[in-house]
Structure formats: C-alpha cells, structure tokens
Amino acid sequence: MDILKHLKDESNLIIFTDDFISNNTEIKIKNNHLLFDKGNEFFVFLDNYTQKDDFIFEIKNKVKIYLLTSQSKRADYSIRFDLKEASELTLFTDFHAKTKTSSKHRLIINLAKKAKLDIMNALVFNGKIDFDLEVNLLEEKAEVSIEQLNVGADGVQHMVNQRVNHLAKSTTSKINNWLISQENAKLNYHVTGFIAKGQELSKCHQNNKGIMLSDNSEISVEPKLLIDEYDVEASHGAAIGQMDELQLYYLKSRGMTESEAKSLIINGYTLPFISLINNEKIEKILKRQVSRVIRRNS
Amino acid sequence: MKLQIKDLYVSIEGNMILKGLNLIVNGGETHAIMGPNGTGKSTLAQICMGHPSYRIESGDILLDDESIIEKTVDERSRMGIFLAMQNPIEVPGVTNFDFVKAAVQTRMKKDEHLRIGRFILKFEKASQDLKMGQGLAHRFLNQGFSGGEKKRNEILQMKMLNPKIAFLDEIDSGLDVDALKLVGENVTELKSPDLGLVLITHYQRLLDYITPDFVHIMINGKIVMTGKDELIKKIDQEGYDWVKKELGIEDEEVKPYSLGTCPSKH
Numbered sequence: 001m002d003i004l005k006h007l008k009d010e011s012n013l014i015i016f017t018d019d020f021i022s023n024n025t026e027i028k029i030k031n032n033h034l035l036f037d038k039g040n041e042f043f044v045f046l047d048n049y050t051q052k053d054d055f056i057f058e059i060k061n062k063v064k065i066y067l068l069t070s071q072s073k074r075a076d077y078s079i080r081f082d083l084k085e086a087s088e089l090t091l092f093t094d095f096h097a098k099t100k101t102s103s104k105h106r107l108i109i110n111l112a113k114k115a116k117l118d119i120m121n122a123l124v125f126n127g128k129i130d131f132d133l134e135v136n137l138l139e140e141k142a143e144v145s146i147e148q149l150n151v152g153a154d155g156v157q158h159m160v161n162q163r164v165n166h167l168a169k170s171t172t173s174k175i176n177n178w179l180i181s182q183e184n185a186k187l188n189y190h191v192t193g194f195i196a197k198g199q200e201l202s203k204c205h206q207n208n209k210g211i212m213l214s215d216n217s218e219i220s221v222e223p224k225l226l227i228d229e230y231d232v233e234a235s236h237g238a239a240i241g242q243m244d245e246l247q248l249y250y251l252k253s254r255g256m257t258e259s260e261a262k263s264l265i266i267n268g269y270t271l272p273f274i275s276l277i278n279n280e281k282i283e284k285i286l287k288r289q290v291s292r293v294i295r296r297n298s
Numbered sequence: 299m300k301l302q303i304k305d306l307y308v309s310i311e312g313n314m315i316l317k318g319l320n321l322i323v324n325g326g327e328t329h330a331i332m333g334p335n336g337t338g339k340s341t342l343a344q345i346c347m348g349h350p351s352y353r354i355e356s357g358d359i360l361l362d363d364e365s366i367i368e369k370t371v372d373e374r375s376r377m378g379i380f381l382a383m384q385n386p387i388e389v390p391g392v393t394n395f396d397f398v399k400a401a402v403q404t405r406m407k408k409d410e411h412l413r414i415g416r417f418i419l420k421f422e423k424a425s426q427d428l429k430m431g432q433g434l435a436h437r438f439l440n441q442g443f444s445g446g447e448k449k450r451n452e453i454l455q456m457k458m459l460n461p462k463i464a465f466l467d468e469i470d471s472g473l474d475v476d477a478l479k480l481v482g483e484n485v486t487e488l489k490s491p492d493l494g495l496v497l498i499t500h501y502q503r504l505l506d507y508i509t510p511d512f513v514h515i516m517i518n519g520k521i522v523m524t525g526k527d528e529l530i531k532k533i534d535q536e537g538y539d540w541v542k543k544e545l546g547i548e549d550e551e552v553k554p555y556s557l558g559t560c561p562s563k564h
Contacts, residue, residue, distance in 0.1 A: 250387035253381055254455065268390060
C-alpha cells in the first residue's frame with residue numbers, strides 16, 4: 001500500500017527520505033532534531049530512510065503525531081522523545097514493511113513533570129523486527145498509556161521489549177497489548193514495569209491479550225513487575241488462546257464461512273485499538289494492513 | 299421446504315442423546331417439542347444446525363430430500379436452516395449491525411450488491427418491532443444484553459434472514475410476560491407456507507402466543523407421543539409422569555457431558 005498517497009494532502013506533513021527531507025510545517029528540523037513547540041497535529045513519514053543521527057522529537061506543547069514508515073529494505077530507527085513539563089503527546093506509530101525485511105526500531109520516551117503521553121503502536125510488520133520501547137517517567141505526576149496492536153502472519157518474527165520506568169513519585173503507567181498471530185508467526189513479548197525505591201503512590205498496570213489463529217503460530221508474553229516500593233498499585237496479566245469456537249459456531253450458524261467469521265471476529269478484536277486513533281485516513285490505512293495480512297493467510 | 303429427520307442417533311462424548319428420532323416438518327407447519335430436562339430437545343436443534351460437538355451415529359437429516367449431514371454449519375444456514383439459540387453467544391467488538399449485514403450478504407448472489415438504504419430501513423423496522431431500543435445497531439453482539447434482549451435479538455436476526463426451517467430453542471426463557479407476548483406476535487407474523495417452525499419449550503405460555511399444529515413429547519432421546527393442544531394442557535397440569543406411565547418408559551441415567559470450553563477469555 002502506498003501510504004504517501006493517503007497522506008499527500010495533509011498540511012502538516014514531514015517526509016524523510018535518503019534523497020530529501022520535505023517539511024511543510026512550522027517545525028524546525030536540524031540534524032534529525034525536531035522541535036514541536038506549537039500545539040497541532042503532525043504526520044511524519046519515514047520512507048526507507050537511512051538514519052545517520054538519532055531522531056530527537058522535543059515536545060513542548062499539546063501535540064499529536066502520526067509516525068509512519070513503509071519499508072521495502074532494511075532501515076533501523078532510533079527515536080527519542082523528550083516531553084517537557086506539562087506537555088501532552090498523543091503518538092500513533094505504524095511501523096510497516098511492504099516486503100519481507102529485517103529491522104530494529106527503538107523508541108525512548110522521557111517524560112518530565114505532569115507530562116502526559118498516549119501512545120498507540122501498530123505493528124503489522126512483514127518480516128523480522130526487534131522493537132524496543134522504553135518510557136522513563138522522570139518527574140512527578142508524569143503519566144503514560146500504551147496501547148499496542150501487533151498482527152503477525154506468514155512466518156514473521158516480532159521481538160518486542162516494552163519497559164516503563166517509574167523514576168518519580170505519583171507516576172502512572174498503563175499498557176494494553178493486543179496480539180494476533182497466524183501461520184508460523186512468532187510474537188515474543190517482554191513487558192516490564194519498574195517502580196524504583198521511594199517512588200510512592202505510583203501506579204503501574206499491564207494487560208496482554210493474544211489470539212492464535214493457527215496451530216503453528218506462537219505468542220509468548222513475559223509480563224514482569226519489578227517493584228521496589230511498598231506504597232504503590234500494580235497489576236499484570238496475560239491471556240493467550242485460540243479463537244473462541246463458540247463464537248465461530250454462532251457466526252457460521254448465520255451463514256458466514258469460517259474465514260468470513262474469523263475475519264469479523266478479528267475486526268472486532270482490533271476495533272477497540274483502531275477506535276482510539278481518531279483519524280479516518282489512518283484508521284483506513286491500518287484496517288487495510290490488518291485485513292490484508294489476515295485474508296492472505298486464512 | 300421439508301425437513302425430514304430419519305431414525306437419528308446422536309452422541310456426545312460417548313453418551314447417546316438421540317436414540318432413533320423421527321420427525322417431518324413441512325413449510326407452513328409449526329411443531330412444538332416438549333419434554334423433561336436432558337431428554338435431547340436442544341441436541342435435536344443443534345445437530346440440525348451442525349454443532350461440531352455432536353456426532354451422528356446413524357440416521358439422516360434431509361432438507362427437501364437432500365441429506366445435509368455432510369454440510370457445514372454455514373452451508374446449512376444458507377440453505378435456510380436457522381437456530382434461535384437458548385444461550386446466544388457474546389461477540390465483543392462486533393457490532394450487531396455489522397453482524398446482521400454480513401449474515402444477510404452471505405445469502406446474496408455473487409453479482410448482487412447489498413442495497414444499504416433498504417437494509418437499514420429493514421433493520422430499524424425489525425428493531426422497532428422487537429422494541430430493542432435506540433443504539434442496537436452499534437452495540438456489540440449480545441454483549442451486555444439482558445436475557446430478554448438476547449432472545450429478542452435472535453428473533454430480529456430471524457426476521458432479517460428469512461429462514462425456511464427455524465428452530466427456536468427455549469426462546470421463552472428469560473422473557474417477562476410483555477416480552478413473551480412481543481416475541482410471540484413477531485414469530486406469528488413470520489408464519490407463512492415457506493416457513494417450518496420448531497418450538498422447543500417447557501411451558502404452555504409460549505404456545506399461548508404461537509399456536510402449534512403439532513405437539514411432540516420427547517423422552518429419552520426420541521419422540522414418544524404426538525398430539526395437539528390437548529397435550530399442552532395436560533403436560534402443564536400433570537407434568538410428564540403420566541406419559542412415562544402410560545408408555546412404560548423408565549428414567550435413564552445420563553452422564554454429564556461438556557459442549558467444550560471457551561479457549562480464550564474476554
């Protein structure tokens with residue numbers, strides 16, 4: 001899918017390619033350092049970009065960023081987000097590969113006092129990917145909500161490390177992972193919440209759900225809580241299984257074939273994630289990516 | 299349309315549930331099946347729909363003289379069989395509207411397109427007829443529905459799909475008096491020479507609203523007696539002991555069995 005075709009009319013679009021950087025926004029860019037000091041909605045597209053310097057996205061306001069890639073060759077990205085005091089970032093990422101490839105992406109996000117981050121990661125990556133997400137809640141009352149949808153099929157291998165470090169008092173984190181694996185796909189998750197000593201009144205929650213659509217698919221989740229303080233709230237869990245046979249039977253009893261029924265159930269499973277995006281174009285892109293993967297392998 | 303069940307033996311987990319059941323349902327006829335708990339009434343409906351947990355040991359199920367026992371669940375549905383389930387399944391994330399639309403589309407020819415405006419009007423009308431309230435279309439399928447709403451939603455689907463043979467499995471359970479009347483009226487409206495109805499129930503009250511042409515009593519996996527209205531009244535007053543006594547039927551012990559477990563929790 002040509003993602004750029006969908007984004008070309010956006011007024012706040014930044015494109016990085018090896019040949020040029022296109023920026024029709026007021027954002028200042030210097031050596032991969034982007035300063036978001038005005039509140040707005042931005043689209044950043046990395047088009048097979050060979051990164052020389054680490055990206056730094058500096059957030060000083062209330063900002064929404066759609067960060068999308070569409071790779072056809074190996075491209076590794078390392079991106080740091082610095083959220084300044086009381087800033088708010090809603091970040092949607094879609095690391096997508098058009099052809100089978102291998103990549104390593106790393107996001108490090110630092111939150112200052114009262115900074116707020118809502119992050120939605122879509123991972124419908126064709127090939128092998130190591131994806132690291134590290135969130136550091138550096139100062140009081142910083143809070144993060146992470147929602148991640150990962151769809152894998154056709155022998156892909158996704159190794160995901162998510163870690164939230166509570167390094168200040170009264171910080172809050174919540175992680176929800178929605179995983180779908182089909183046809184020899186392997187989704188491997190290490191999800192860690194760490195509350196350092198003395199960081200009382202912090203809250204750290206994680207929830208992992210996975211559906212395996214075929215016997216040869218694999219999902220493994222290692223949810224970890226490392227808590228070094230008493231006066232905190234924390235929970236974790238993982239529920240992984242095959243598709244509910246009774247749901248399939250019910251849908252089939254109304255005339256749907258096995259693959260139509262599965263497709264409808266998967267759409268239902270991904271809907272809570274997709275409805276968070278709140279942008280029709282991006283929702284459409286993601287729905288197409290997901291349905292293409294599921295349909296191809298059902 | 300004619301459904302014919304011939305000398306059907308059905309088991310689950312080694313337990314024989316149906317033991318030589320015979321039944322013919324023609325289009326335009328309404329059959330009520332009554333009987334004590336655990337006698338195989340729901341098994342009959344589920345095996346006709348093709349529930350994968352049940353196994354046909356012998357016998358046949360014919361739809362217009364064509365055997366359907368090798369047909370898949372969805373094929374049977376598209377051939378015109380419908381089952382309003384005793385416990386409708388919840389499917390989170392799938393809206394009622396998308397579900398019914400997808401179900402209607404399965405009945406369309408390859409070159410046919412759904413006329414969405416017409417579909418919406420029909421859906422809204424069915425929804426109003428069953429007093430499902432505003433917002434039904436966007437609610438997730440059966441999730442958070444009351445017992446009565448789930449049953450009414452089954453009838454809504456029946457109205458939208460126009461089946462040829464419909465099994466209503468204890469559609470009266472979980473319904474209050476008003477809802478029962480509403481469901482009864484809606485099902486009665488659907489009666490036509492093209493629809494054969496099989497009502498599975500324990501109580502006379504449903505049959506006050508949907509008048510059956512035949513009443514069958516099922517005990518120990520087969521139909522042991524067939525009659526008309528007079529049977530309903532007698533069962534309501536005296537239960538089934540008189541039937542067993544009259545026919546010399548002894549109670550059998552049925553081992554507990556499972557219809558499978560839910561592999562994923564929501």
